[in-house]
Amino acid sequence: MRKFLFIVAFTLYPLSSYAAGDVFFSLRNTNFIVSLSFVLFIGILLYLKVPNLLAGLLDKRADGIRTELDEAKKLREEAQTLLASYERKQKEIAKQAERIIKNAKEEAKAVAAQAQKDLEISIERRTQAAVEQLESAEAAAILEIRDTAISVAVAVAAEVIQNHSKEADQDTFLEKSIIEVSKKLH
Numbered sequence: 001m002r003k004f005l006f007i008v009a010f011t012l013y014p015l016s017s018y019a020a021g022d023v024f025f026s027l028r029n030t031n032f033i034v035s036l037s038f039v040l041f042i043g044i045l046l047y048l049k050v051p052n053l054l055a056g057l058l059d060k061r062a063d064g065i066r067t068e069l070d071e072a073k074k075l076r077e078e079a080q081t082l083l084a085s086y087e088r089k090q091k092e093i094a095k096q097a098e099r100i101i102k103n104a105k106e107e108a109k110a111v112a113a114q115a116q117k118d119l120e121i122s123i124e125r126r127t128q129a130a131v132e133q134l135e136s137a138e139a140a141a142i143l144e145i146r147d148t149a150i151s152v153a154v155a156v157a158a159e160v161i162q163n164h165s166k167e168a169d170q171d172t173f174l175e176k177s178i179i180e181v182s183k184k185l186h
Helices: 002-017 030-047 050-164 167-185
Strands: none
Touching: 030 050, 050 167
């Protein structure tokens, strides 16, 4: 209402500027007609309750803005809650990843140690197999050398006997010697 009175006073302000001889309240005076039109326009606006309608619209808009602000606050709080939960989950996942890495390193060390043991056992087995092969080859070589020595000795003995004895005695002596050498060496 104060605004309305201010507007009316401002509109009627030109009344005070007229001298005694000039007539303000005349239809020929354009200032009077504009002032009268303005007062009528304001009166019609007040009669139709336009200020109340405008105030109601502004109140509705203010309520809408308040509602949106409240929703925005709720969304912000939810977002902060979600952010906090994701940060907690991230920390948990980081700790879990560290545990997994630590376990993997320990398992890798254990596997490496087991592989080292297995390699040592394998090397030991192969060495043992090689030693056994060498021993077997050595025994076979000794047997072969012995057999060769026996054959050579028998051949030499046969030749010596043949050269030093009679022919009849040689056959008998040779057969006995071969049988005796064979018994002793095999």
